[in-house]
Amino acid sequence: MxxxxxxxxxxxxxxxxxxxxxxxxxxxxxxxxxxxxxxxxxxxxxxxxxxxxxxxxxxxxxxxxxxxxxxxxxxxxxxxxxxxxxxxxxxxxxxSPPSRSSRLLEAQARAVSDPAMRLSVARRMYLMRFRGENVAALSMQQLRGREGARVRRLYRENARRTGVEWDRREYDPDDFESGSVVNKCLSAANSALYGVIHAVVVALGCSPGLGFVHTGNYRSFVYDIADLYKADLSIPVAFDVASEDFEAGVGEETRRRMRDAIRQERILERSVRDIKDLLSAAIEGDVEEDDLDVDDVRLWEDEATSVPAGISYSTRDER
The missing domain is CATH 3.100.10.20 (CRISPR-associated endonuclease Cas1, N-terminal domain)
Known part of the structure:
Protein backbone atom coordinates (compact mmCIF):
# COMPACT_ATOMS: atom_id res chain seq x y z
CA MET A 1 0.00 0.00 0.00
CA SER A 96 -10.09 23.18 15.31
CA PRO A 97 -6.99 21.05 15.77
CA PRO A 98 -7.49 17.28 15.69
CA SER A 99 -8.56 16.17 19.17
CA ARG A 100 -6.82 12.89 19.75
CA SER A 101 -8.73 11.74 22.81
CA SER A 102 -12.44 11.91 23.66
CA ARG A 103 -12.08 11.35 27.42
CA LEU A 104 -12.84 14.92 28.42
CA LEU A 105 -15.58 15.22 25.79
CA GLU A 106 -17.28 12.09 27.13
CA ALA A 107 -17.00 13.43 30.68
CA GLN A 108 -18.45 16.77 29.57
CA ALA A 109 -21.38 15.10 27.78
CA ARG A 110 -22.00 12.86 30.80
CA ALA A 111 -22.07 15.82 33.18
CA VAL A 112 -24.29 18.00 30.93
CA SER A 113 -26.80 15.17 30.47
CA ASP A 114 -27.24 14.54 34.21
CA PRO A 115 -29.27 17.42 35.81
CA ALA A 116 -27.75 16.89 39.25
CA MET A 117 -24.20 16.72 37.90
CA ARG A 118 -24.82 19.73 35.62
CA LEU A 119 -25.97 21.81 38.60
CA SER A 120 -22.96 20.62 40.59
CA VAL A 121 -20.54 21.77 37.87
CA ALA A 122 -22.37 25.11 37.58
CA ARG A 123 -22.08 25.63 41.33
CA ARG A 124 -18.35 24.93 41.17
CA MET A 125 -18.04 27.51 38.39
CA TYR A 126 -19.78 30.11 40.54
CA LEU A 127 -17.73 29.09 43.57
CA MET A 128 -14.58 30.00 41.64
CA ARG A 129 -15.98 33.54 41.39
CA PHE A 130 -17.62 33.79 44.84
CA ARG A 131 -14.49 32.89 46.77
CA GLY A 132 -15.18 31.91 50.36
CA GLU A 133 -18.96 31.83 49.92
CA ASN A 134 -21.20 28.80 50.36
CA VAL A 135 -23.21 28.17 47.18
CA ALA A 136 -23.97 24.49 47.82
CA ALA A 137 -27.68 25.09 48.42
CA LEU A 138 -28.29 27.78 45.79
CA SER A 139 -30.47 27.10 42.76
CA MET A 140 -29.48 28.19 39.24
CA GLN A 141 -31.84 31.17 39.51
CA GLN A 142 -30.23 32.27 42.78
CA LEU A 143 -26.74 31.80 41.32
CA ARG A 144 -27.62 33.92 38.28
CA GLY A 145 -28.98 36.66 40.51
CA ARG A 146 -25.86 36.74 42.64
CA GLU A 147 -23.64 36.72 39.56
CA GLY A 148 -25.57 39.61 38.02
CA ALA A 149 -25.12 41.69 41.18
CA ARG A 150 -21.42 40.84 41.28
CA VAL A 151 -20.82 41.93 37.67
CA ARG A 152 -22.69 45.21 38.16
CA ARG A 153 -20.57 45.86 41.25
CA LEU A 154 -17.39 45.16 39.28
CA TYR A 155 -18.42 47.68 36.61
CA ARG A 156 -19.07 50.35 39.25
CA GLU A 157 -15.80 49.64 41.08
CA ASN A 158 -13.74 49.86 37.90
CA ALA A 159 -15.55 53.03 36.86
CA ARG A 160 -14.63 54.66 40.19
CA ARG A 161 -11.06 53.37 39.94
CA THR A 162 -10.45 54.77 36.47
CA GLY A 163 -12.80 57.76 36.48
CA VAL A 164 -14.69 56.45 33.44
CA GLU A 165 -18.33 57.47 33.19
CA TRP A 166 -20.46 54.34 33.40
CA ASP A 167 -24.17 53.81 32.81
CA ARG A 168 -24.71 50.23 31.75
CA ARG A 169 -23.45 47.47 29.49
CA GLU A 170 -25.00 48.27 26.12
CA TYR A 171 -23.78 47.47 22.61
CA ASP A 172 -25.00 46.60 19.14
CA PRO A 173 -23.28 43.45 17.83
CA ASP A 174 -24.02 44.65 14.29
CA ASP A 175 -22.51 48.12 14.81
CA PHE A 176 -19.33 48.15 16.90
CA GLU A 177 -18.72 51.90 16.45
CA SER A 178 -22.15 52.89 17.79
CA GLY A 179 -21.26 52.01 21.38
CA SER A 180 -19.60 54.18 24.00
CA VAL A 181 -15.81 53.95 24.31
CA VAL A 182 -15.93 51.75 27.39
CA ASN A 183 -18.55 49.45 25.84
CA LYS A 184 -16.40 49.10 22.71
CA CYS A 185 -13.42 48.25 24.91
CA LEU A 186 -15.44 45.63 26.80
CA SER A 187 -16.60 44.05 23.52
CA ALA A 188 -13.05 43.87 22.15
CA ALA A 189 -11.62 42.54 25.42
CA ASN A 190 -14.27 39.84 25.79
CA SER A 191 -13.86 38.82 22.13
CA ALA A 192 -10.11 38.31 22.62
CA LEU A 193 -10.75 36.26 25.75
CA TYR A 194 -13.37 34.11 23.97
CA GLY A 195 -10.91 33.36 21.16
CA VAL A 196 -8.25 32.09 23.56
CA ILE A 197 -10.67 30.03 25.65
CA HIS A 198 -12.22 28.56 22.48
CA ALA A 199 -8.75 27.41 21.41
CA VAL A 200 -8.16 25.75 24.80
CA VAL A 201 -11.57 24.03 24.78
CA VAL A 202 -11.12 22.43 21.35
CA ALA A 203 -7.45 21.64 22.03
CA LEU A 204 -8.53 19.57 25.04
CA GLY A 205 -11.12 17.75 22.92
CA CYS A 206 -14.16 19.30 24.64
CA SER A 207 -17.26 20.60 22.89
CA PRO A 208 -17.62 24.41 22.77
CA GLY A 209 -21.40 24.00 22.63
CA LEU A 210 -22.09 21.90 25.75
CA GLY A 211 -22.37 24.51 28.49
CA PHE A 212 -23.34 24.23 32.16
CA VAL A 213 -24.48 27.81 32.75
CA HIS A 214 -24.99 28.94 29.16
CA THR A 215 -26.92 26.85 26.66
CA GLY A 216 -28.40 27.02 23.16
CA ASN A 217 -25.28 28.42 21.49
CA TYR A 218 -22.37 26.69 19.78
CA ARG A 219 -19.97 28.54 22.16
CA SER A 220 -21.88 27.99 25.42
CA PHE A 221 -19.00 26.21 27.19
CA VAL A 222 -16.58 28.89 25.94
CA TYR A 223 -18.74 31.56 27.63
CA ASP A 224 -18.89 29.44 30.80
CA ILE A 225 -15.11 29.25 31.12
CA ALA A 226 -14.40 32.81 29.96
CA ASP A 227 -16.73 34.17 32.66
CA LEU A 228 -14.33 32.77 35.28
CA TYR A 229 -11.67 35.32 34.29
CA LYS A 230 -13.53 38.48 33.26
CA ALA A 231 -13.25 40.07 36.71
CA ASP A 232 -9.45 39.78 36.61
CA LEU A 233 -8.95 40.41 32.90
CA SER A 234 -11.38 41.87 30.40
CA ILE A 235 -13.27 44.25 32.72
CA PRO A 236 -10.23 46.03 34.26
CA VAL A 237 -8.37 46.08 30.93
CA ALA A 238 -11.36 47.61 29.15
CA PHE A 239 -11.80 50.36 31.76
CA ASP A 240 -8.06 51.08 31.75
CA VAL A 241 -8.07 51.62 27.97
CA ALA A 242 -11.28 53.65 28.10
CA SER A 243 -9.76 55.97 30.73
CA GLU A 244 -6.96 57.01 28.36
CA ASP A 245 -7.19 59.42 25.46
CA PHE A 246 -7.52 57.25 22.37
CA GLU A 247 -9.22 59.08 19.54
CA ALA A 248 -9.21 55.90 17.45
CA GLY A 249 -7.97 52.32 17.62
CA VAL A 250 -9.44 51.42 21.02
CA GLY A 251 -10.15 47.90 19.74
CA GLU A 252 -6.53 47.35 18.70
CA GLU A 253 -5.16 48.76 21.96
CA THR A 254 -7.58 46.64 24.01
CA ARG A 255 -6.54 43.47 22.17
CA ARG A 256 -2.87 44.27 22.71
CA ARG A 257 -3.34 44.72 26.44
CA MET A 258 -5.52 41.62 26.68
CA ARG A 259 -2.78 39.61 25.00
CA ASP A 260 -0.28 40.78 27.62
CA ALA A 261 -2.70 40.29 30.51
CA ILE A 262 -3.63 36.77 29.42
CA ARG A 263 0.05 35.90 29.31
CA GLN A 264 0.80 37.54 32.66
CA GLU A 265 -2.13 35.87 34.41
CA ARG A 266 -1.25 32.49 32.84
CA ILE A 267 -4.81 32.02 31.59
CA LEU A 268 -3.87 29.18 29.25
CA GLU A 269 -2.44 27.16 32.13
CA ARG A 270 -5.26 28.13 34.48
CA SER A 271 -8.03 27.33 32.02
CA VAL A 272 -6.60 23.89 31.23
CA ARG A 273 -6.43 23.14 34.95
CA ASP A 274 -9.90 24.58 35.65
CA ILE A 275 -11.63 22.66 32.84
CA LYS A 276 -10.14 19.37 34.04
CA ASP A 277 -11.10 20.18 37.63
CA LEU A 278 -14.68 21.08 36.69
CA LEU A 279 -15.13 17.84 34.74
CA SER A 280 -13.23 15.67 37.23
CA ALA A 281 -16.38 14.20 38.83
CA ALA A 282 -17.46 12.79 35.45
CA ILE A 283 -14.01 11.53 34.36
CA GLU A 284 -13.26 7.84 34.77
CA GLY A 285 -9.76 7.82 36.26
CA ASP A 286 -7.15 10.57 36.35
CA VAL A 287 -6.34 12.44 33.13
CA GLU A 288 -2.87 13.80 32.47
CA GLU A 289 -2.33 16.20 29.58
CA ASP A 290 -0.17 13.63 27.78
CA ASP A 291 -3.17 11.26 27.84
CA LEU A 292 -5.10 13.65 25.61
CA ASP A 293 -2.51 13.26 22.84
CA VAL A 294 -3.08 9.52 22.52
CA ASP A 295 -5.02 8.45 19.43
CA ASP A 296 -6.75 5.48 21.07
CA VAL A 297 -9.70 4.39 18.91
CA ARG A 298 -11.90 1.88 20.73
CA LEU A 299 -15.22 0.06 20.19
CA TRP A 300 -18.24 0.10 22.49
CA GLU A 301 -18.85 -3.05 24.50
CA ASP A 302 -21.87 -3.98 26.60
CA GLU A 303 -22.53 -2.17 29.92
CA ALA A 304 -20.73 1.06 28.95
CA THR A 305 -17.31 -0.55 28.57
CA SER A 306 -15.06 -0.54 25.52
CA VAL A 307 -12.56 -2.77 23.76
CA PRO A 308 -9.60 -1.97 21.44
CA ALA A 309 -10.31 -1.31 17.76
CA GLY A 310 -8.30 -2.70 14.86
CA ILE A 311 -8.90 -6.28 15.95
CA SER A 312 -11.12 -8.89 14.33
CA TYR A 313 -13.58 -10.17 16.94
CA SER A 314 -15.15 -12.80 14.70
CA THR A 315 -15.03 -16.44 15.79
CA ARG A 316 -13.40 -19.11 13.67
CA ASP A 317 -16.84 -20.38 12.55
CA GLU A 318 -17.85 -16.89 11.37
CA ARG A 319 -14.81 -16.39 9.11
Whole structure:
Protein backbone atom coordinates (compact mmCIF):
# COMPACT_ATOMS: atom_id res chain seq x y z
CA MET A 1 0.00 0.00 0.00
CA UNK A 2 1.31 3.43 -0.90
CA UNK A 3 1.98 5.90 1.88
CA UNK A 4 -0.43 8.79 2.37
CA UNK A 5 0.63 11.82 0.29
CA UNK A 6 1.87 14.99 1.96
CA UNK A 7 4.17 15.73 4.85
CA UNK A 8 3.78 13.51 7.89
CA UNK A 9 2.39 15.48 10.88
CA UNK A 10 4.63 15.79 13.94
CA UNK A 11 4.36 13.56 16.99
CA UNK A 12 1.80 15.22 19.31
CA UNK A 13 4.07 14.71 22.30
CA UNK A 14 6.74 16.82 20.57
CA UNK A 15 4.45 19.86 20.39
CA UNK A 16 4.28 22.66 22.94
CA UNK A 17 1.46 22.03 25.41
CA UNK A 18 -1.49 24.38 25.03
CA UNK A 19 -1.04 25.79 28.54
CA UNK A 20 2.52 26.90 27.70
CA UNK A 21 1.81 28.60 24.36
CA UNK A 22 1.56 32.21 23.28
CA UNK A 23 -1.92 33.59 23.89
CA UNK A 24 -3.21 34.76 20.51
CA UNK A 25 -2.23 36.75 17.45
CA UNK A 26 -4.70 39.03 15.64
CA UNK A 27 -3.94 39.96 12.01
CA UNK A 28 -5.82 41.84 9.29
CA UNK A 29 -5.21 43.08 5.75
CA UNK A 30 -2.25 40.81 5.12
CA UNK A 31 -1.18 37.51 3.59
CA UNK A 32 -0.59 34.52 5.89
CA UNK A 33 1.80 31.94 4.50
CA UNK A 34 4.26 29.31 5.71
CA UNK A 35 8.03 29.29 5.90
CA UNK A 36 9.28 25.95 7.22
CA UNK A 37 7.70 25.56 10.69
CA UNK A 38 6.75 29.23 11.03
CA UNK A 39 3.69 31.20 10.02
CA UNK A 40 4.57 34.30 8.01
CA UNK A 41 2.48 37.47 8.06
CA UNK A 42 3.15 39.83 5.14
CA UNK A 43 1.82 43.36 4.67
CA UNK A 44 3.14 46.72 3.45
CA UNK A 45 5.53 46.93 6.42
CA UNK A 46 7.31 43.65 5.68
CA UNK A 47 7.26 40.02 6.82
CA UNK A 48 6.92 38.71 10.38
CA UNK A 49 7.64 35.09 11.38
CA UNK A 50 5.70 33.34 14.16
CA UNK A 51 6.54 29.79 15.36
CA UNK A 52 3.32 27.87 14.71
CA UNK A 53 3.86 25.26 17.44
CA UNK A 54 4.10 28.00 20.08
CA UNK A 55 0.87 29.76 19.02
CA UNK A 56 -2.45 29.07 20.69
CA UNK A 57 -4.84 30.81 18.29
CA UNK A 58 -4.52 32.90 15.13
CA UNK A 59 -7.37 35.41 14.82
CA UNK A 60 -7.83 36.63 11.23
CA UNK A 61 -9.74 39.82 10.55
CA UNK A 62 -10.84 41.51 7.29
CA UNK A 63 -8.53 41.51 4.30
CA UNK A 64 -6.60 38.38 5.25
CA UNK A 65 -5.58 35.81 2.65
CA UNK A 66 -4.20 32.54 3.98
CA UNK A 67 -2.53 29.77 1.98
CA UNK A 68 -3.22 26.06 2.10
CA UNK A 69 0.25 25.34 3.49
CA UNK A 70 -0.29 27.82 6.33
CA UNK A 71 -3.56 26.16 7.33
CA UNK A 72 -1.86 22.77 7.13
CA UNK A 73 0.91 23.95 9.45
CA UNK A 74 -1.57 25.35 11.98
CA UNK A 75 -3.46 22.04 12.01
CA UNK A 76 -0.29 19.99 12.39
CA UNK A 77 0.87 22.21 15.24
CA UNK A 78 -2.39 22.02 17.17
CA UNK A 79 -3.03 25.76 16.75
CA UNK A 80 -6.53 27.09 16.17
CA UNK A 81 -7.42 29.42 13.30
CA UNK A 82 -10.34 31.76 13.98
CA UNK A 83 -11.96 34.03 11.39
CA UNK A 84 -13.36 37.20 12.97
CA UNK A 85 -14.87 40.50 11.88
CA UNK A 86 -13.34 43.95 12.04
CA UNK A 87 -11.99 44.88 15.46
CA UNK A 88 -12.03 41.16 16.30
CA UNK A 89 -15.55 41.40 17.71
CA UNK A 90 -17.72 39.32 15.38
CA UNK A 91 -16.94 35.58 15.28
CA UNK A 92 -17.38 33.74 11.95
CA UNK A 93 -15.71 30.35 12.05
CA UNK A 94 -12.78 28.38 13.37
CA UNK A 95 -10.65 25.46 12.33
CA SER A 96 -10.09 23.18 15.31
CA PRO A 97 -6.99 21.05 15.77
CA PRO A 98 -7.49 17.28 15.69
CA SER A 99 -8.56 16.17 19.17
CA ARG A 100 -6.82 12.89 19.75
CA SER A 101 -8.73 11.74 22.81
CA SER A 102 -12.44 11.91 23.66
CA ARG A 103 -12.08 11.35 27.42
CA LEU A 104 -12.84 14.92 28.42
CA LEU A 105 -15.58 15.22 25.79
CA GLU A 106 -17.28 12.09 27.13
CA ALA A 107 -17.00 13.43 30.68
CA GLN A 108 -18.45 16.77 29.57
CA ALA A 109 -21.38 15.10 27.78
CA ARG A 110 -22.00 12.86 30.80
CA ALA A 111 -22.07 15.82 33.18
CA VAL A 112 -24.29 18.00 30.93
CA SER A 113 -26.80 15.17 30.47
CA ASP A 114 -27.24 14.54 34.21
CA PRO A 115 -29.27 17.42 35.81
CA ALA A 116 -27.75 16.89 39.25
CA MET A 117 -24.20 16.72 37.90
CA ARG A 118 -24.82 19.73 35.62
CA LEU A 119 -25.97 21.81 38.60
CA SER A 120 -22.96 20.62 40.59
CA VAL A 121 -20.54 21.77 37.87
CA ALA A 122 -22.37 25.11 37.58
CA ARG A 123 -22.08 25.63 41.33
CA ARG A 124 -18.35 24.93 41.17
CA MET A 125 -18.04 27.51 38.39
CA TYR A 126 -19.78 30.11 40.54
CA LEU A 127 -17.73 29.09 43.57
CA MET A 128 -14.58 30.00 41.64
CA ARG A 129 -15.98 33.54 41.39
CA PHE A 130 -17.62 33.79 44.84
CA ARG A 131 -14.49 32.89 46.77
CA GLY A 132 -15.18 31.91 50.36
CA GLU A 133 -18.96 31.83 49.92
CA ASN A 134 -21.20 28.80 50.36
CA VAL A 135 -23.21 28.17 47.18
CA ALA A 136 -23.97 24.49 47.82
CA ALA A 137 -27.68 25.09 48.42
CA LEU A 138 -28.29 27.78 45.79
CA SER A 139 -30.47 27.10 42.76
CA MET A 140 -29.48 28.19 39.24
CA GLN A 141 -31.84 31.17 39.51
CA GLN A 142 -30.23 32.27 42.78
CA LEU A 143 -26.74 31.80 41.32
CA ARG A 144 -27.62 33.92 38.28
CA GLY A 145 -28.98 36.66 40.51
CA ARG A 146 -25.86 36.74 42.64
CA GLU A 147 -23.64 36.72 39.56
CA GLY A 148 -25.57 39.61 38.02
CA ALA A 149 -25.12 41.69 41.18
CA ARG A 150 -21.42 40.84 41.28
CA VAL A 151 -20.82 41.93 37.67
CA ARG A 152 -22.69 45.21 38.16
CA ARG A 153 -20.57 45.86 41.25
CA LEU A 154 -17.39 45.16 39.28
CA TYR A 155 -18.42 47.68 36.61
CA ARG A 156 -19.07 50.35 39.25
CA GLU A 157 -15.80 49.64 41.08
CA ASN A 158 -13.74 49.86 37.90
CA ALA A 159 -15.55 53.03 36.86
CA ARG A 160 -14.63 54.66 40.19
CA ARG A 161 -11.06 53.37 39.94
CA THR A 162 -10.45 54.77 36.47
CA GLY A 163 -12.80 57.76 36.48
CA VAL A 164 -14.69 56.45 33.44
CA GLU A 165 -18.33 57.47 33.19
CA TRP A 166 -20.46 54.34 33.40
CA ASP A 167 -24.17 53.81 32.81
CA ARG A 168 -24.71 50.23 31.75
CA ARG A 169 -23.45 47.47 29.49
CA GLU A 170 -25.00 48.27 26.12
CA TYR A 171 -23.78 47.47 22.61
CA ASP A 172 -25.00 46.60 19.14
CA PRO A 173 -23.28 43.45 17.83
CA ASP A 174 -24.02 44.65 14.29
CA ASP A 175 -22.51 48.12 14.81
CA PHE A 176 -19.33 48.15 16.90
CA GLU A 177 -18.72 51.90 16.45
CA SER A 178 -22.15 52.89 17.79
CA GLY A 179 -21.26 52.01 21.38
CA SER A 180 -19.60 54.18 24.00
CA VAL A 181 -15.81 53.95 24.31
CA VAL A 182 -15.93 51.75 27.39
CA ASN A 183 -18.55 49.45 25.84
CA LYS A 184 -16.40 49.10 22.71
CA CYS A 185 -13.42 48.25 24.91
CA LEU A 186 -15.44 45.63 26.80
CA SER A 187 -16.60 44.05 23.52
CA ALA A 188 -13.05 43.87 22.15
CA ALA A 189 -11.62 42.54 25.42
CA ASN A 190 -14.27 39.84 25.79
CA SER A 191 -13.86 38.82 22.13
CA ALA A 192 -10.11 38.31 22.62
CA LEU A 193 -10.75 36.26 25.75
CA TYR A 194 -13.37 34.11 23.97
CA GLY A 195 -10.91 33.36 21.16
CA VAL A 196 -8.25 32.09 23.56
CA ILE A 197 -10.67 30.03 25.65
CA HIS A 198 -12.22 28.56 22.48
CA ALA A 199 -8.75 27.41 21.41
CA VAL A 200 -8.16 25.75 24.80
CA VAL A 201 -11.57 24.03 24.78
CA VAL A 202 -11.12 22.43 21.35
CA ALA A 203 -7.45 21.64 22.03
CA LEU A 204 -8.53 19.57 25.04
CA GLY A 205 -11.12 17.75 22.92
CA CYS A 206 -14.16 19.30 24.64
CA SER A 207 -17.26 20.60 22.89
CA PRO A 208 -17.62 24.41 22.77
CA GLY A 209 -21.40 24.00 22.63
CA LEU A 210 -22.09 21.90 25.75
CA GLY A 211 -22.37 24.51 28.49
CA PHE A 212 -23.34 24.23 32.16
CA VAL A 213 -24.48 27.81 32.75
CA HIS A 214 -24.99 28.94 29.16
CA THR A 215 -26.92 26.85 26.66
CA GLY A 216 -28.40 27.02 23.16
CA ASN A 217 -25.28 28.42 21.49
CA TYR A 218 -22.37 26.69 19.78
CA ARG A 219 -19.97 28.54 22.16
CA SER A 220 -21.88 27.99 25.42
CA PHE A 221 -19.00 26.21 27.19
CA VAL A 222 -16.58 28.89 25.94
CA TYR A 223 -18.74 31.56 27.63
CA ASP A 224 -18.89 29.44 30.80
CA ILE A 225 -15.11 29.25 31.12
CA ALA A 226 -14.40 32.81 29.96
CA ASP A 227 -16.73 34.17 32.66
CA LEU A 228 -14.33 32.77 35.28
CA TYR A 229 -11.67 35.32 34.29
CA LYS A 230 -13.53 38.48 33.26
CA ALA A 231 -13.25 40.07 36.71
CA ASP A 232 -9.45 39.78 36.61
CA LEU A 233 -8.95 40.41 32.90
CA SER A 234 -11.38 41.87 30.40
CA ILE A 235 -13.27 44.25 32.72
CA PRO A 236 -10.23 46.03 34.26
CA VAL A 237 -8.37 46.08 30.93
CA ALA A 238 -11.36 47.61 29.15
CA PHE A 239 -11.80 50.36 31.76
CA ASP A 240 -8.06 51.08 31.75
CA VAL A 241 -8.07 51.62 27.97
CA ALA A 242 -11.28 53.65 28.10
CA SER A 243 -9.76 55.97 30.73
CA GLU A 244 -6.96 57.01 28.36
CA ASP A 245 -7.19 59.42 25.46
CA PHE A 246 -7.52 57.25 22.37
CA GLU A 247 -9.22 59.08 19.54
CA ALA A 248 -9.21 55.90 17.45
CA GLY A 249 -7.97 52.32 17.62
CA VAL A 250 -9.44 51.42 21.02
CA GLY A 251 -10.15 47.90 19.74
CA GLU A 252 -6.53 47.35 18.70
CA GLU A 253 -5.16 48.76 21.96
CA THR A 254 -7.58 46.64 24.01
CA ARG A 255 -6.54 43.47 22.17
CA ARG A 256 -2.87 44.27 22.71
CA ARG A 257 -3.34 44.72 26.44
CA MET A 258 -5.52 41.62 26.68
CA ARG A 259 -2.78 39.61 25.00
CA ASP A 260 -0.28 40.78 27.62
CA ALA A 261 -2.70 40.29 30.51
CA ILE A 262 -3.63 36.77 29.42
CA ARG A 263 0.05 35.90 29.31
CA GLN A 264 0.80 37.54 32.66
CA GLU A 265 -2.13 35.87 34.41
CA ARG A 266 -1.25 32.49 32.84
CA ILE A 267 -4.81 32.02 31.59
CA LEU A 268 -3.87 29.18 29.25
CA GLU A 269 -2.44 27.16 32.13
CA ARG A 270 -5.26 28.13 34.48
CA SER A 271 -8.03 27.33 32.02
CA VAL A 272 -6.60 23.89 31.23
CA ARG A 273 -6.43 23.14 34.95
CA ASP A 274 -9.90 24.58 35.65
CA ILE A 275 -11.63 22.66 32.84
CA LYS A 276 -10.14 19.37 34.04
CA ASP A 277 -11.10 20.18 37.63
CA LEU A 278 -14.68 21.08 36.69
CA LEU A 279 -15.13 17.84 34.74
CA SER A 280 -13.23 15.67 37.23
CA ALA A 281 -16.38 14.20 38.83
CA ALA A 282 -17.46 12.79 35.45
CA ILE A 283 -14.01 11.53 34.36
CA GLU A 284 -13.26 7.84 34.77
CA GLY A 285 -9.76 7.82 36.26
CA ASP A 286 -7.15 10.57 36.35
CA VAL A 287 -6.34 12.44 33.13
CA GLU A 288 -2.87 13.80 32.47
CA GLU A 289 -2.33 16.20 29.58
CA ASP A 290 -0.17 13.63 27.78
CA ASP A 291 -3.17 11.26 27.84
CA LEU A 292 -5.10 13.65 25.61
CA ASP A 293 -2.51 13.26 22.84
CA VAL A 294 -3.08 9.52 22.52
CA ASP A 295 -5.02 8.45 19.43
CA ASP A 296 -6.75 5.48 21.07
CA VAL A 297 -9.70 4.39 18.91
CA ARG A 298 -11.90 1.88 20.73
CA LEU A 299 -15.22 0.06 20.19
CA TRP A 300 -18.24 0.10 22.49
CA GLU A 301 -18.85 -3.05 24.50
CA ASP A 302 -21.87 -3.98 26.60
CA GLU A 303 -22.53 -2.17 29.92
CA ALA A 304 -20.73 1.06 28.95
CA THR A 305 -17.31 -0.55 28.57
CA SER A 306 -15.06 -0.54 25.52
CA VAL A 307 -12.56 -2.77 23.76
CA PRO A 308 -9.60 -1.97 21.44
CA ALA A 309 -10.31 -1.31 17.76
CA GLY A 310 -8.30 -2.70 14.86
CA ILE A 311 -8.90 -6.28 15.95
CA SER A 312 -11.12 -8.89 14.33
CA TYR A 313 -13.58 -10.17 16.94
CA SER A 314 -15.15 -12.80 14.70
CA THR A 315 -15.03 -16.44 15.79
CA ARG A 316 -13.40 -19.11 13.67
CA ASP A 317 -16.84 -20.38 12.55
CA GLU A 318 -17.85 -16.89 11.37
CA ARG A 319 -14.81 -16.39 9.11
Missing amino acids: NALPGARPPDPKALVRVRDRLTFLYVERCVVHRDSNAITVTDSRGVAHVPAAALSVLMMGPGVRITHSAVSLLAESGSTAVWVGENGVRYYAHG
